[in-house]
Amino acid sequence: MSDIRHHLTDELLMAYSAGTLPEAFSLLIATHISMCDECRAALESCDAVGGAMLEDCTAADLSDESLRATLALIAADVMSEPEDRRFERVDHAVPAPLRDYIGGGLESVKWRPIGGGVSQAVLATEAGATARLLKIPGGTAVPDHGHRGTEMTLVIKGAFRDEFDRFARGDVEVANESHHHTPVAEEGEDCICLTATDAPLRFRGLIPRIAQPFLGI
């Protein structure tokens, strides 16, 4: 847990706390925070800002009728046991939020090859941003690409290096428009990453650019 060296930015944490991020980004952030107490603490401090906003709202009219309706909701709920997922936790290689989107562990991912030995699986999220898993065999490079928007990459398994640094399990890399990079998986095991993008990736080579619409990258 303490091995994580690359964390979420304050901007992203605040946007996640405010609840304004596209679902794909929220998924990546929730997955990282599940592995990183440092960012969990940072997020919860942003939530405190939201709490201050709530406390400071000028009270709207809310009748006692509404309180009665809520108590009725609670009474109807008493039949069902309280929500409690605390004891279901097992030390999964895949944190709970990501498991929910995969529908299980890494063995349940339906990989599709996208060339060069690299495979991907797009996860279902609302339009506007895309979440995908990438599997990069050890020693293999992901084609050189730039970004029109923001791309976040979170390492789930293995490690990769690019022009900037080394990224291992739990590490996050945030790339923007000016950021061209070529991630290369370290020799050995496959590197599996979760990525979130809010615009299609832009590959610099001609062939990948033509293939782009078909591959859904």
Added chain:
Amino acid sequence: MLTSQTTVDETDARVLTPGYGATTERALGKVTVRTVKVSSDVDWVAVMRRIRDDKDTEAFSALFRHYGPRMKAFLMRSGASETVAEECTQDAMATVWRKAHLFDPSRASVATWLFTIARNRRIDVLRRQRRPEPEDLPWGPEAEPDQEDVVSLQQETARLAEAIKELPEKQRKLIEAAYFGDLSHTEISAKTGLPLGTIKSRIRLALDRLRHAMR
């Protein structure tokens, strides 16, 4: 009925705003809709404990009467119609009851925790999206947080609220815009001058203790 946080609050008030009349106001028992000092006179953490441990509907009603109208206003400012805001408030407050055992006062004030519940409800209903949430930390009854940690965190949160009020108008408006959902994520700048460092360290300590207790 409701315990007042006397010692803590008064010391705190003096530290924060020397000479400010918060104590007088409390002594007069004046009820204001919008209190100047953010940590209100009621010990909401104690109220939450009564909800959690005693399933106390009277405590819940007090919480609802204070925070329900704020939550509704918060949701309306975030773009909900009055009807939707009211429905969301009821759902969110029912969730507060159901999840009371997950509230950790060494990591969040009651207002903070309520904010997260209202925010998630807003995303579900207004944006019709799933909200991926971090994995819950396992949290057994044996890990009742240390009272000192609770008090420190609650005081620190009150100080943050004060600091937000003292920010220049323009900065405060930006933070409000971010939290009421008026800014897209790319428009949010975290360079707001918010003093989040101390709160973050305290939460971090609480998390470390939790992890330690789990082993």
